[in-house]
Amino acid sequence: MKDTLKHRGMRNQLAQLLIEKGITDAKVLDAIRDIPRHLFMDSSFEGHAYQDKAFPIAANQTISQPYTVAFQTQLLELKPSMHVLEIGTGSGYQTAVLLKCRAKVFTIERQLELFKKTSLFFKKMGYRPKKTIFGDGYKGLPKDAPFDRIIVTAGAPEVPKALLSQLKVGGRLVIPVGFEEQIMTLYVRTTEKEFTKEEFGSFKFVPLLEDKN
Template identity: 55%
Template structure:
């Protein structure tokens, strides 16, 4: 049985109000944030703080992003129900769950086997049947499943991952934090087979995007 009480739901309502006050304008994104029991994605020692707008460690040197960051990236992605989306960096699975609430078909890659295994248990348990998980190198993407309507990168890439750009549909968008210590939230839209348009949305801080698989 999923432990998601009226108190948890009340705390999520308060969090949604806070995010709305911070400029998250997409009601679809806010509904998704409200629907996902974030406390279930945290280590038990952090559960009481689950609905604060802060990040927490989740093991394997990774973090669960603060809700405002998750909401911001999801809003920039502009996904529509039924679209096929790639997420690079499953992490705790929280961002994947929020995307799952948007009615999309999500393919998510994680390089840390410890986190991948946890998500393989948690996400189906919560009923997310349209989230497909892969253990792999995010820089490589999933070329056999591409092209994607949208791609979300949840780690800081020193430069825009070229192989991921080529897995975007024409008209599709990729949202990726670009930079080393401090990143710039960047949205790239594929205009045609050869041309891309790039927009920047301010500074952010993510764990670094790494090559390979950590078994």
């Protein structure tokens, strides 16, 4: 698959739709306009790539709806060179959006099939996260902590304490919390021991898998 002028036009239309839905962060909108989402999907879904919908990828996972990606990224309030931990690499599309916003991204994937596929795709496309890790997102990445921002791209029944502990003071954690449906939740670490919490309505994600071994 190639990236054509037609694809770029469709991305501009998608960005316009996201503006109408309330996305205002210019960096996020520029990333949506710039990143060829169709290349992150199975070729049979190429025609759907610029609809505001989630679609299946490998290992029974999905590539998130563009609005969801944009909304979560906007909540992060990114600044250049921030260290961002992403839980759930998935297709790599959210990772690419974070990189376009000039974040330094550490990304963890629990599914080995997806981890291998996406790692190869990043190399081919020239996307360069600081680290791409096969591991348990519930545990975060303690040796690279603390992080300026943490984003979770799967539904968590509760907020993993390890992730809260790996956030810098002043840092932001964006996580969808719940079982069947999730509430998009923002935690801001105000002191070593205190966090504020804000909720932003319901979304639907695949579940965050925990390594039970």
